[in-house]
Amino acid sequence: MPPSATPPRRDAADSTAVAITLTVNGREHRLEVEPWTTLLDLLRERLGLTGTKKGCDHGQCGACTVLADGVRINACLALAVTRDGAAVTTIEGVAAADGTLHPLQAAFIAHDALQCGYCTPGQICSALGLLTEGHARDADDIRELMSGNICRCGAYQNIVAAVLDVARTERAETAA
């Protein structure tokens, strides 16, 4: 749960729509949302950010993975209202502003870590979260800690290779 210094109070008397603020890929949005809107539907349907995919809509596939305040979550199981105030990163916000790919994106291409590509935005956001968490030491760890992202095309071998590649480079850089 994102801690907030002065938690805003909401009363039952409010109309059903709720005013929230979300910073998405660095841009602040003030929005009125119905409380049953998921973060996934908000991103795709309201903000037009269709890079984040809807696979199962039940937390079972990881296609909807985004970073909320730097932490990877399933956007399909998060009601947007509960994330009021959060900074969200979607796949559209992963590359640099000038279009330079993030090393993970480059590694996915270099390792041919996709076939149809439907799971890829979720895989990449999930791997970003994994790298920040810092608990993956080897390929087995990556397999276990990326298990929340299903790939119907079965590109797992190359996905693990791509993530491992970036994890090793990052570790070498921190060590240097």
Added chain:
Amino acid sequence: MNRFTYVRPVTVADAVAAKAGAPAGRFIAGGTNLVDLMKSDVERPPRLIDIGRVPGMDAVTALPDGGLRIGALVTNARVAYDRQIAAAYPLLAEAILAGASAQLRNAATTGGNLLQRTRCHYFYDPSMPCNKRTRGAGCAAIGGVTRMHAILGASEHCIATHPSDMCVALAALEAVVQVSGPHGARAIPMAEFHRLPGDRPDLDTTLGADEMVTSVDLPAARFTTHTAYMKLRDRASYAFAIVSVAAALRLRDGRIEEARLALGGVAQKPWRRPEAEEALRGRAPDEATFDRAADILLDGARGQGDNDFKIGLARAVLLRALAQAAAGGSDAQGGHARA
């Protein structure tokens, strides 16, 4: 999803009052179970009470008796990777990491994990009769597909299992659930928190409809070196337990001084029997001793057809988990939550 109103209380008292004012409403924390159930029309609360910003419930703190208090809002990931917990209660960290996925653990909270509902497929399908969803409707699982269902403590009204991994470890560690209601606070030991179905399968726990969980308290650590959480499932990760075991031993001079055992995936609550733990006390940690404990723990186990295999499986996993715990726990095997 049904339409509902949304409130965001900022104190425990406000949250409890909001629930009292809307008895059919639901608290929402991480939302990973509730939102899923609402999408399936299994839950249709007229009001959601978002407790995510109630202060004072999102930390792991030391208790005067040497134990630890885990606030109800602390995420499963934070508990599993908390240094104090990893050091003193590795069984709990291991059990949490054996559940769900990294993304889900980042959102799921301690309170929500305790109160997650069964994964019985019929419960999830509103077109099927289910006593847990609707009192007196009947149970579609009995005589149906029962691979995931209970072998212990079931009733003629419900044969569901509780799906949590975390709770199996909390039961073995004899954690205490702290709750608050309109009439004040009280403490519920883990052994009494979840209910067997009996003739009220609609009631999963002994928590009052007007109460909320504020923390889970761990007693001062007594099982740190010889523990093991072992989980068997249909794939290596990201699947609910078919059977899981939390085993905790204290060894002294080659004998078992004290033991705790709990089974997951076999009943509507983490399955413990103090007699099985008593049977281990004072004995050498060998197979004959473990066998005797398994006999007691699994006494009365009954399959439903598809899940008959769970009885033998539970025994096998129990023996392996005990052997692993006696050998010095999972770390001795070089693994972490990969079983």
